[in-house]
Amino acid sequence: MSDKTPENPASAASYYGVDETPPGPDNAKPAAPLWRRILVRLMQAGIAVFLLFHVYALLLKLMPAPGTILMTQRGLEGEDLRRDWVGLGKISPNLVFAVIASEDAKFCEHGGIDWDAIEKAREYNKKHEGKKRRGGSTISQQTAKNVFFWNGGGMPRKAGEAWMTYVIETVWGKRRIMEVYLNVAEWGDGIFGAEAAAQARFGKSAADLSQLEAARLAAVLPSPNKWSADKPGPYVRKRTRSILSRMRVVANEGYAACVLGEGVRVKSDPGETPRQRPVLEDIPDAPDTGEEALEAPAEAVPELNANDALNDVLNAADETFTQSPEAGAEAAAETPPETPPVEPEPTPAVAPSDEGGPTILTPE
Numbered sequence: 001m002s003d004k005t006p007e008n009p010a011s012a013a014s015y016y017g018v019d020e021t022p023p024g025p026d027n028a029k030p031a032a033p034l035w036r037r038i039l040v041r042l043m044q045a046g047i048a049v050f051l052l053f054h055v056y057a058l059l060l061k062l063m064p065a066p067g068t069i070l071m072t073q074r075g076l077e078g079e080d081l082r083r084d085w086v087g088l089g090k091i092s093p094n095l096v097f098a099v100i101a102s103e104d105a106k107f108c109e110h111g112g113i114d115w116d117a118i119e120k121a122r123e124y125n126k127k128h129e130g131k132k133r134r135g136g137s138t139i140s141q142q143t144a145k146n147v148f149f150w151n152g153g154g155m156p157r158k159a160g161e162a163w164m165t166y167v168i169e170t171v172w173g174k175r176r177i178m179e180v181y182l183n184v185a186e187w188g189d190g191i192f193g194a195e196a197a198a199q200a201r202f203g204k205s206a207a208d209l210s211q212l213e214a215a216r217l218a219a220v221l222p223s224p225n226k227w228s229a230d231k232p233g234p235y236v237r238k239r240t241r242s243i244l245s246r247m248r249v250v251a252n253e254g255y256a257a258c259v260l261g262e263g264v265r266v267k268s269d270p271g272e273t274p275r276q277r278p279v280l281e282d283i284p285d286a287p288d289t290g291e292e293a294l295e296a297p298a299e300a301v302p303e304l305n306a307n308d309a310l311n312d313v314l315n316a317a318d319e320t321f322t323q324s325p326e327a328g329a330e331a332a333a334e335t336p337p338e339t340p341p342v343e344p345e346p347t348p349a350v351a352p353s354d355e356g357g358p359t360i361l362t363p364e
Contacts, residue, residue: 061172068192101255102221107259110138144164
């Protein structure tokens with residue numbers, strides 16, 4: 001047998017006993033249209049990003065968050081970033097009570113999103129178009145936004161925030177959510193996290209924050225670059241007093257039990273009529289004018305989405321204030337005159353006094 005292969009394809013087929021000639025260029029399948037290839041690539045990229053978000057969430061259950069988009073933004077703006085990650089055990093329980101009292105009193109009860117608060121916000125926003133928007137953003141939602149997304153609106157970001165809120169509620173749990181929140185929250189001037197805020201504002205560790213200092217830090221969270229914790233204006237002092245009052249309820253009623261343990265709670269005896277849920281003092285509204293006034297919303301709801309129910313819900317969930325305007329007005333009317341102030345002005349060298357504040361029963 002000759003080792004030389006015939007050059008003619010037909011002869012080659014006959015030589016090797018093959019009945020059909022191998023497919024050539026004329027037999028190749030036509031290429032998919034460009035639009036279809038682009039669509040496939042976009043779908044693949046979307047699936048990859050979706051999976052990466054969940055892998056990142058799993059990693060953050062065990063490791064500190066390396067940073068956030070907002071931190072990167074502040075750095076690009078030229079701010080000197082200050083941040084020291086500390087475990088929840090090195091943060092005073094007073095700060096946990098304070099942020100729950102001011103930001104999310106139902107933190108231990110909801111599954112990540114407080115739908116009742118969102119519905120109330122929607123009703124208010126419909127009745128008060130053109131005014132400052134309100135909403136029912138929870139600590140879990142704020143944590144998901146801070147860690148995975150950016151400030152600002154848009155349906156994709158808001159929908160992604162809602163989804164990742166449920167993811168971290170399932171994967172992390174309440175205690176880890178609170179720990180991450182207190183380590184990535186912004187306190188103004190490039191300061192992120194409770195430890196850096198305590199050092200910068202009061203010259204002490206976050207573990208040593210008093211009731212008043214914790215309430216001051218919580219009071220400025222809605223607008224940390226405008227309001228000052230160590231040099232508070234009249235509204236921040238008024239807001240601080242309300243938070244101090246609410247902290248007592250949060251501590252004594254076990255509203256922080258999912259973070260700090262059961263602690264001290266007043267329970268009903270067997271056969272006794274259950275006590276009614278205590279009423280939290282309303283936090284006063286921010287002023288409309290003056291140095292402490294909040295600026296108008298950075299974005300308005302687009303006209304095309306004005307009747308979009310889903311967008312309305314997501315917009316309401318994206319805000320930070322949860323108290324009703326009527327309640328806030330009543331609280332402001334009942335508030336005693338600003339002078340003399342209830343608490344003294346703190347300085348980094350001399351810690352502010354907690355005299356006049358509530359007695360917090362700290363869980364063991």
